[in-house]
Amino acid sequence: xxxxxxxxxxxxxxxxxxxxxxxxxxxTILALIAAWFGLEWLIDSLVTLERGWLDNLVQIVxxxxxxxxxxxxxxxxxxxxxxxxxxxxxxxxxATHYPGEPTxxxxxxxxxxxxxxxxxxxxxMVNLGALMLLxxxxxxxxxxxxxxxxxxxxxxxxxAALRYRPKAEVKALRRAHGGKVFLAGLVITGLVAIPIxxxxxxxxxxxxxVHLHKAIGGERTAQTAA
Numbered sequence: 001x002x003x004x005x006x007x008x009x010x011x012x013x014x015x016x017x018x019x020x021x022x023x024x025x026x027x028t029i030l031a032l033i034a035a036w037f038g039l040e041w042l043i044d045s046l047v048t049l050e051r052g053w054l055d056n057l058v059q060i061v062x063x064x065x066x067x068x069x070x071x072x073x074x075x076x077x078x079x080x081x082x083x084x085x086x087x088x089x090x091x092x093x094x095a096t097h098y099p100g101e102p103t104x105x106x107x108x109x110x111x112x113x114x115x116x117x118x119x120x121x122x123x124x125m126v127n128l129g130a131l132m133l134l135x136x137x138x139x140x141x142x143x144x145x146x147x148x149x150x151x152x153x154x155x156x157x158x159x160a161a162l163r164y165r166p167k168a169e170v171k172a173l174r175r176a177h178g179g180k181v182f183l184a185g186l187v188i189t190g191l192v193a194i195p196i197x198x199x200x201x202x203x204x205x206x207x208x209x210v211h212l213h214k215a216i217g218g219e220r221t222a223q224t225a226a
Contacts, residue, residue, distance in 0.1 A: 001180065004215065005187055007097070008208035012200055016092045021203060024085050028199050031077045074192060076120040078201040083116030086159050089206040098214060104163025112159070119155040123148070145189055152192070152205065153185020160209035164217065177216045184212055 011017060087106040094103045107115075154174060161170040174181050188205045192198045 001183055001187075004184070004208060004211045007211055008204050011093060011096070011207040012203045014096070016096060017089075017203060020085055020088045020092070021200075024081055024202050025199055027084070028078060028081045028202070031081070032073065035073045035077065074198050074201075076123045078192070078198070080116050080120055081202045083112045083159070085202060086112060086206055087163070089203055090160060090163055090210050093207050093210045097211070101214075104160075107159070107162055111162075115155070115159060115162075119151070123151055144193075145186065148189040148192065149182055149186035151185070152188045153181045153183075156188065156205040156209040157181045157184070157212065160206060161213045161217070164213065173213075173216070180212065180216065184208055 012021065090104060094101070157174055158167075158170050161173060165173065188201060188208070191201050191204060
């Protein structure tokens with residue numbers, strides 16, 4: 001697993017990735033900015049008090065809530081971005097590291113969006129539960145790591161594997177190698193938890209899961225894609 005993580009990290013910083021990197025970063029930043037202003041508008045419209053010390057206190061609390069909300073939105077936003085650039089990233093990895101092997105088939109746009117939207121909804125629900133436990137030190141961090149490790153590992157692996165296999169076979173393969181997929185998901189979750197660096201999550205996670213699928217798919221990958 002360490003070798004796959006290292007290779008995915010090198011891929012993200014390699015020249016072939018630069019075009020996708022800039023597009024992905026730009027779209028992610030724009031989406032987060034839009035989400036920030038949307039949250040700010042929502043808080044301002046829900047909380048209206050006359051000027052005074054209470055209003056100042058509410059403004060401080062609202063500012064902290066915005067920061068927490070922005071951090072919370074990084075995971076679902078990056079998941080949506082990944083669905084848009086999945087095929088571009090996967091094709092670069094295939095051409096760079098597996099030139100002699102059959103390539104995967106691009107996912108239909110509607111299918112990719114459907115998978116990403118469903119996944120995003122689940123991620124939001126799980127992380128809302130984790131936010132409820134913010135006042136309980138340690139537990140919320142564990143829930144965040146375990147829940148997102150499972151969800152991010154599952155989502156990114158299935159999106160990468162769907163380029164080669166039908167959905168039922170993808171799910172069976174993921175369950176058969178659940179430990180490796182979960183471990184890769186934990187690495188992705190760790191990246192998500194690092195400010196600024198977490199903007200690279202879609203590229204890193206997709207590259208990592210393409211490598212992982214190639215590693216555990218074996219001969220069956222080539223047969224399916226052929």
